[in-house]
Amino acid sequence: MRRTVRPLVFGAAVLLALASAASAQPKTPLPPRDTPRAPQPGQSAAAHDPDWPCVQRKVPTMSFGQVWSGPPLDDAARTWRDDKAVAELVPTIVARRTSMEEAKAAIADFAQRAGAEKNQKLPRLFAGAFEELNDQRTRIIAGIERYARKQRALSDRIKEESQRIAASQKGMAAQMSPEGQRDQQALDWDTRVYDERAQSLTYVCETPVILEQRAFDLGREIQSHLD
Amino acid sequence: MNSRLSGRASLALVRTMTAGVALAALAAFPAPAWAGKVFVTNERDHTMTVLDSDSLNIIETIKTGRRPRGVTASPDGKLIYVCASDDDRVEVYDANDYRLVKTLPSGPDPELFVLHPSGNPLYIANEDDALVTIVNTETGQVEGEIPVGVEPEGMGISPDGKLLVNTSETTSMAHFIDTQTKQIVENVLVDSRPRVATFTPDGKHTWVSAEVGGTVSVIDNATHQVVKKLTFSIPGVNEEAIQPVGIRITDDGKTAFVALGPANRVAVVDVPTYETKAYLLVGQRVWQMAFSPDKKTLYTTNGNSNDVSVIDVDSLKVKKSVAVGRSPWGVVAIP
Numbered sequence: 001m002r003r004t005v006r007p008l009v010f011g012a013a014v015l016l017a018l019a020s021a022a023s024a025q026p027k028t029p030l031p032p033r034d035t036p037r038a039p040q041p042g043q044s045a046a047a048h049d050p051d052w053p054c055v056q057r058k059v060p061t062m063s064f065g066q067v068w069s070g071p072p073l074d075d076a077a078r079t080w081r082d083d084k085a086v087a088e089l090v091p092t093i094v095a096r097r098t099s100m101e102e103a104k105a106a107i108a109d110f111a112q113r114a115g116a117e118k119n120q121k122l123p124r125l126f127a128g129a130f131e132e133l134n135d136q137r138t139r140i141i142a143g144i145e146r147y148a149r150k151q152r153a154l155s156d157r158i159k160e161e162s163q164r165i166a167a168s169q170k171g172m173a174a175q176m177s178p179e180g181q182r183d184q185q186a187l188d189w190d191t192r193v194y195d196e197r198a199q200s201l202t203y204v205c206e207t208p209v210i211l212e213q214r215a216f217d218l219g220r221e222i223q224s225h226l227d
Numbered sequence: 228m229n230s231r232l233s234g235r236a237s238l239a240l241v242r243t244m245t246a247g248v249a250l251a252a253l254a255a256f257p258a259p260a261w262a263g264k265v266f267v268t269n270e271r272d273h274t275m276t277v278l279d280s281d282s283l284n285i286i287e288t289i290k291t292g293r294r295p296r297g298v299t300a301s302p303d304g305k306l307i308y309v310c311a312s313d314d315d316r317v318e319v320y321d322a323n324d325y326r327l328v329k330t331l332p333s334g335p336d337p338e339l340f341v342l343h344p345s346g347n348p349l350y351i352a353n354e355d356d357a358l359v360t361i362v363n364t365e366t367g368q369v370e371g372e373i374p375v376g377v378e379p380e381g382m383g384i385s386p387d388g389k390l391l392v393n394t395s396e397t398t399s400m401a402h403f404i405d406t407q408t409k410q411i412v413e414n415v416l417v418d419s420r421p422r423v424a425t426f427t428p429d430g431k432h433t434w435v436s437a438e439v440g441g442t443v444s445v446i447d448n449a450t451h452q453v454v455k456k457l458t459f460s461i462p463g464v465n466e467e468a469i470q471p472v473g474i475r476i477t478d479d480g481k482t483a484f485v486a487l488g489p490a491n492r493v494a495v496v497d498v499p500t501y502e503t504k505a506y507l508l509v510g511q512r513v514w515q516m517a518f519s520p521d522k523k524t525l526y527t528t529n530g531n532s533n534d535v536s537v538i539d540v541d542s543l544k545v546k547k548s549v550a551v552g553r554s555p556w557g558v559v560a561i562p
Contacts, residue, residue, distance in 0.1 A: 026411050026412060026414050027413060028400075028414040028415070030374070030375070030376055030400075030402075030411070031376060031398050033357050035377045035398065036377075037396075038378070038396060038419070038420065059468070063464050063468065064463045065461050065490070065492075066468060066489065066491045068463070068508070069492075069506070069508035212531075213531070216491065216510075216532060220548075
């Protein structure tokens, strides 16, 4: 119904437009209505990088300004490892097994113990956590790219294997031969591994996002204790 | 979570009081006489969260149509309109008892819309069909369809209701539409992927954000010329993470807020000088924003951290963040 009405309405609009004075037309014309859609942000980058299988845009490293609006971190980034209390706490708050509630409690405790020094020590704590999370994230991104390359190699192999089997096992005898059975079984396994990996891709791709959320949450929490 | 936050707040208050400026602290965040409501659409949950604007507690979660995005309120604040994008309709809810009052036809894939200042009609951007659909909110009748550029989204209307501006993402244009004749007056080329169009309160300019272009174009509504192009730069943030989307301008026309997407910041722009005076850190992937009815508070939807940030407009402080549903998209506040 809608499909038939719309061309009519559109046609009527065109006729009306033609009938009205030419001066009513916009100076800058509209493009053709069948122009293909522009890619979503991030889609174009993904299309150019066959090793990036995720729908999320590939951002190789986090930038601290996305999660921190406190004082500049230049000094803190250089010195956090030398601050014993900071160096001890960083691995705890970045670890995934530490819940955010536990991390918040640990940060509050740290801020209290830092006393008058907290405005120096808290940026160091964030600088350390951010560096560690960024490192973890970089390794995961490299892992995702490796994963994508392996999947591509596996998909090529499955294609070759199935073509070879189809060509060489034309008769029932060839299919039932020990060699034929072995080939078919290998193909089945490869296909199953491929499918399972493809299914876990969504989860794999979420991992960098989870680390970004962690960096954001830690940044917000640490900043809340600054004067 | 709340007790922790209020604990921290009272601690801060005690500290301020000992400093002897308790009165100033109290005057900074005056409590409203009665609480209003804030409605937030959650794109991935197919729900709408209702917050009490005073306590910021969730008072209701309404199940909506699929993929709710754009949301707005009738001028009297009694009705809430929601674009249910994947159900190809606009849903109208009672702001009091949260009942679905009726649905309106919207054309395919409605993403954003704008109400005429009088409350009727509703102008809807149909993302999949390169159309702006005009719907009578009383009768539910489609009063017209205006062909625009590819992937229309942003919708702004002049304070007098005479001029409508729609932006199309693929075409990268702002389409100026005369609401009387329902015809395009002019198409203005802006930067890549325009998302939102907002009028200045005096009706002289339209601000159009470009998500991929990373800019905001200020267009003179009389000449259709881009009179200013705003760019943004934040220390420690990659340029490509700066993706402007939502724009809100204060009633006095002096301050504009621009949501910068995955930069997780809201830029605060001094309108007379076009200078950015602050970048407020809010939540992850901030897109849409709405003022409270008294214009003292600005709410932002943060799609990746699944929360709403609450900004005090006078002090430019982010007061609180409130967890809502998954992928919060649109927001509107009523008295």
